Amino acid sequence: MSDQTANLEQVMPEAKTAFGDQRGIGILVPLAILVGWELCGQFGLLPRYIVAPSKIIATWWEMLSSGELIGHVGSSMFRQSLGLLFGASCGTIIGVLAGMFGPIGRFYEPLVSLIYPVPKVAILPLIFAWFGLGDLSKIVVMTISIFFPTYIAAYHGAKSVNKIHLWTAQNVGAGKARLIRQVVIPSALPDIFNGLRIGLALSFVLMVTTELVVSTKGLGYVIARAEENLRFDRMYAAILTIAILGFCADRLLLKIREYFLVGQLMSKDRGHG
Amino acid sequence: MVDASIPMSAARASFLDVWLARVWRLYPIFVMLAVWEAIAHSGLISPLLLPTIEKVAQEFWQMVVSGDLVFHGSITLQRALIGFASAIVAGIIIGTALARVKIISRILEPVFIFGYPIPKISLYPIFIFIFGFGDMSKIVLVFLECLYPITIQSMYGMRNAERVLVWAAQNAGSSNARLFWRVLVPSAAPAIFAGIRIALPISMIVTIITELIGESRGLGYVVAFASASFEPARAMAAFVAIAAIGFCFDRSLNWLRQKVIYWQADAPSLT
Amino acid sequence: MSQSARIVPISSGISRPPQTTSEPLLRVESLTKTFDRKGTRVIALDNFNLNVDDGEFVAIVGPSGCGKSTFLHMLGGFESVDGGTMSLNGQKVTRPGPDRGMLFQEYALYPWRTVLGNVMWPLEVQNIPQTERTEIADKFISLVGLTHFKNHYPNELSGGMKQRVALARLLALNPKILLMDEPFGALDAQNRELLQEELERIWDTSRKTVLFVTHDIDEAIYLADRIIVFTARPGRIKADIRIDLARPRAMEIKKSPAYTEYRNHIWDLLREEVLRAREEYAS
Numbered sequence: 130m131s132d133q134t135a136n137l138e139q140v141m142p143e144a145k146t147a148f149g150d151q152r153g154i155g156i157l158v159p160l161a162i163l164v165g166w167e168l169c170g171q172f173g174l175l176p177r178y179i180v181a182p183s184k185i186i187a188t189w190w191e192m193l194s195s196g197e198l199i200g201h202v203g204s205s206m207f208r209q210s211l212g213l214l215f216g217a218s219c220g221t222i223i224g225v226l227a228g229m230f231g232p233i234g235r236f237y238e239p240l241v242s243l244i245y246p247v248p249k250v251a252i253l254p255l256i257f258a259w260f261g262l263g264d265l266s267k268i269v270v271m272t273i274s275i276f277f278p279t280y281i282a283a284y285h286g287a288k289s290v291n292k293i294h295l296w297t298a299q300n301v302g303a304g305k306a307r308l309i310r311q312v313v314i315p316s317a318l319p320d321i322f323n324g325l326r327i328g329l330a331l332s333f334v335l336m337v338t339t340e341l342v343v344s345t346k347g348l349g350y351v352i353a354r355a356e357e358n359l360r361f362d363r364m365y366a367a368i369l370t371i372a373i374l375g376f377c378a379d380r381l382l383l384k385i386r387e388y389f390l391v392g393q394l395m396s397k398d399r400g401h402g
Numbered sequence: 403m404v405d406a407s408i409p410m411s412a413a414r415a416s417f418l419d420v421w422l423a424r425v426w427r428l429y430p431i432f433v434m435l436a437v438w439e440a441i442a443h444s445g446l447i448s449p450l451l452l453p454t455i456e457k458v459a460q461e462f463w464q465m466v467v468s469g470d471l472v473f474h475g476s477i478t479l480q481r482a483l484i485g486f487a488s489a490i491v492a493g494i495i496i497g498t499a500l501a502r503v504k505i506i507s508r509i510l511e512p513v514f515i516f517g518y519p520i521p522k523i524s525l526y527p528i529f530i531f532i533f534g535f536g537d538m539s540k541i542v543l544v545f546l547e548c549l550y551p552i553t554i555q556s557m558y559g560m561r562n563a564e565r566v567l568v569w570a571a572q573n574a575g576s577s578n579a580r581l582f583w584r585v586l587v588p589s590a591a592p593a594i595f596a597g598i599r600i601a602l603p604i605s606m607i608v609t610i611i612t613e614l615i616g617e618s619r620g621l622g623y624v625v626a627f628a629s630a631s632f633e634p635a636r637a638m639a640a641f642v643a644i645a646a647i648g649f650c651f652d653r654s655l656n657w658l659r660q661k662v663i664y665w666q667a668d669a670p671s672l673t
Numbered sequence: 674m675s676q677s678a679r680i681v682p683i684s685s686g687i688s689r690p691p692q693t694t695s696e697p698l699l700r701v702e703s704l705t706k707t708f709d710r711k712g713t714r715v716i717a718l719d720n721f722n723l724n725v726d727d728g729e730f731v732a733i734v735g736p737s738g739c740g741k742s743t744f745l746h747m748l749g750g751f752e753s754v755d756g757g758t759m760s761l762n763g764q765k766v767t768r769p770g771p772d773r774g775m776l777f778q779e780y781a782l783y784p785w786r787t788v789l790g791n792v793m794w795p796l797e798v799q800n801i802p803q804t805e806r807t808e809i810a811d812k813f814i815s816l817v818g819l820t821h822f823k824n825h826y827p828n829e830l831s832g833g834m835k836q837r838v839a840l841a842r843l844l845a846l847n848p849k850i851l852l853m854d855e856p857f858g859a860l861d862a863q864n865r866e867l868l869q870e871e872l873e874r875i876w877d878t879s880r881k882t883v884l885f886v887t888h889d890i891d892e893a894i895y896l897a898d899r900i901i902v903f904t905a906r907p908g909r910i911k912a913d914i915r916i917d918l919a920r921p922r923a924m925e926i927k928k929s930p931a932y933t934e935y936r937n938h939i940w941d942l943l944r945e946e947v948l949r950a951r952e953e954y955a956s
């Protein structure tokens with residue numbers, strides 16, 4: 130019997146109590162790495178393209194307090210958030226409509242299945258030729274790229290609304306507008322959030338990419354300049370900022386999702402009903 | 403409106419009808435191409451910005467004949483595939499270890515959970531210093547970007563193998579190895595495939611990005627160079643080649659998925 | 674429920690007079706339904722006929738998979754009709770409407786709404802003012818004994834609890850005709866009995882028309898005026914049995930000899946069909 134349970138826990142660690150004795154290791158190991166890294170830096174054992182943590186933090190703090198960083202963050206986030214806003218709202222709205230109304234769905238279906246596996250970022254140089262090297266091109270590329278994952282998620286969500294949920298709404302005499310607002314969108318919401326999460330990650334990747342290719346301001350620009358001037362501390366400071374932004378944005382989205390999906394995120398299937 | 407009713411199948415449609423219906427379904431693509439062609443011919447937009455389709459086709463053919471397409475295409479393909487394939491191997495192994503070995507999950511899980519939303523592309527300039535300008539830095543970046551989704555999905559898949567299935571197998575007295583191969587792996591397979599499916603387009607995106615940023619080979623470079631030298635037709639021809647690669651990747655993975663996890667209905671892909 | 678109650682004198686001790694020959698409320702004629710799957714065709718209903726009078730409580734029993742749910746879905750206007758006609762008050766049934774309230778076998782609660790939110794939803798659609806809405810919803814939630822769980826989400830409830838929420842929602846909708854697909858199927862024995870009594874009481878005061886699918890013969894006899902026994906698939910009517918037991922009925926009725934006789938009779942009919950169904954599906 131005990132043999133059996135041991136077996137199970139080995140296969141499925143989460144079956145064990147969450148606060149096992151090895152919990153400290155989760156913090157200890159990264160901490161040890163960090164300390165080792167710092168020590169190597171202090172003793173000059175690191176190649177020059179790897180900078181000690183203390184140096185990174187110092188530069189980061191310097192850039193932050195001088196206000197320089199804020200300006201770059203603002204410039205990057207401005208493009209990123211506009212691209213995300215346009216791409217995700219077009220994708221989600223059209224996706225829901227396409228999932229609900231056959232002709233719209235049939236119009237987009239071949240276009241989407243043809244284009245979505247294509248790395249859209251490859252048209253970046255052409256977009257620069259069309260819309261110039263400024264913000265507009267970058268926003269356009271983001272909008273196009275983010276449209277597809279959000280469209281597919283919303284389309285799938287709207288398409289797979291439980292038939293019986295629709296019937297229930299028809300049964301109580303709900304009109305079409307109410308049906309979309311109170312049944313289709315709430316059921317599609319888990320899928321829509323999945324799409325948004327991918328769109329968000331994509332927006333950060335494109336934010337950095339577009340700025341690495343060409344820019345005059347922004348975090349990617351900081352990295353590109355620092356690379357040219359071999360100011361690796363500045364490069365790491367910018368990377369750190371991007372990591373923090375990406376991470377916080379993702380957590381924020383997850384929080385929003387949790388707020389909207391209270392009832393739907395609960396233990397889905399507990400054996401009955 | 404959503405069709406609640408189940409359509410009755412009409413009388414057996416002829417072979418021709420089926421094909422006609424299929425082609426007809428693609429009409430939006432033809433509409434788009436026609437609009438492009440009409441605008442390009444109207445002279446409203448300079449051919450330096452919007453070349454005609456014939457011109458693009460001609461450029462494409464030229465690239466085929468001159469061998470440029472094969473040369474650059476194989477470089478791009480090679481980078482994407484090596485990074486992607488190694489990410490699959492490493493991702494499944496790490497994901498399984500994370501799910502099954504507690505100490506590894508304690509140490510590494512935060513790296514994957516917290517690192518997931520961070521755009522790893524920002525590390526590319528550093529990779530250039532570490533691995534040089536050539537293929538290696540690009541492959542490593544592709545590997546890293548693909549590793550995350552595959553690892554995380556494999557971990558969840560291995561972990562969320564339905565308890566009941568595991569219990570049932572243990573109840574039937576199956577050995578550990580058997581349990582792993584016969585119960586855990588099949589029940590994690592859909593999740594692992596989901597991770598692979600997320601990673602596949604990422605591998606192409608990252609490869610192209612790295613080629614756009616600084617390179618003298620690869621299809622991404624061709625697009626960048628051609629449009630910088632005002633040859634949009636050539637850039638578009640290279641883009642068509644990139645699109646074809648992306649499309650074929652997706653189709654082959656879909657095909658493979660149906661072969662391997664035939665018991666699961668098709669799920670939508672999100673990237 | 675009382676809003677639209679038609680108080681009908683209770684003819685205790687006497688069976689209800691035979692139906693008049695006037696047009697029935699519901700007339701179903703040679704109804705057919707087939708489902709096409711890849712290659713195979715499932716005939717769910719075949720040449721199905723049924724008349725139901727206004728205010729009748731009709732229970733439907735039959736082997737699993739014989740088309741009972743399908744019939745209710747068609748009556749609700751959800752599923753398309755492949756052949757035959759269905760008319761309600763002389764009008765063809767073509768689409769869903771709030772006059773025919775449906776309780777689905779799968780409960781069909783909205784997971785993004787709380788228990789209260791789910792029960793209030795039909796009232797919301799009918800634009801009933803907020804205060805009245807909560808009042809009505811509270812009443813029915815307490816009727817099914819879930820006041821304590823008012824603010825819980827369906828995913829936090831057990832199967833039986835979900836089913837009771839669905840019942841409360843149906844009662845809040847207050848339709849003229851109730852289509853109930855195994856409404857007490859997932860309930861525990863005690864709650865089932867309580868809700869049977871409650872339904873009996875509600876029906877006694879409101880005299881709504883009820884079509885009630887169940888697998889529980891006792892429940893069917895206790896509640897219904899008529900019991901329709903379905904054949905194995907394709908569903909047809911095997912027997913149409915009038916239950917002449919006095920109303921209002923108390924649980925004690927289950928001990929009467931007449932009751933036992935009904936029970937044995939229906940049991941035998943059903944057994945035959947279930948065996949036939951098993952034979953067919955096994956091959």
Ligand SMILES: Nc1ncnc2c1ncn2[C@@H]1O[C@H](COP(=O)(O)OP(=O)(O)OP(=O)(O)O)[C@@H](O)[C@H]1O
Pocket residue numbers: 708709710715716717735736737738739740741742743744778906
């Ligand atoms: N959407 C559908 N597609 C294909 N076949 C269906 C569909 N719905 C029902 N059927 C078939 O129609 C038949 C009748 O189904 P139905 O749900 O009406 O049975 P039922 O009498 O309600 O059974 P139960 O008592 O188990 O609820 C079944 O054999 C089923 O396989």
Ligand SMILES: [Mg+2]
Pocket residue numbers: 741742743778854
């Ligand atoms: Mg049923």
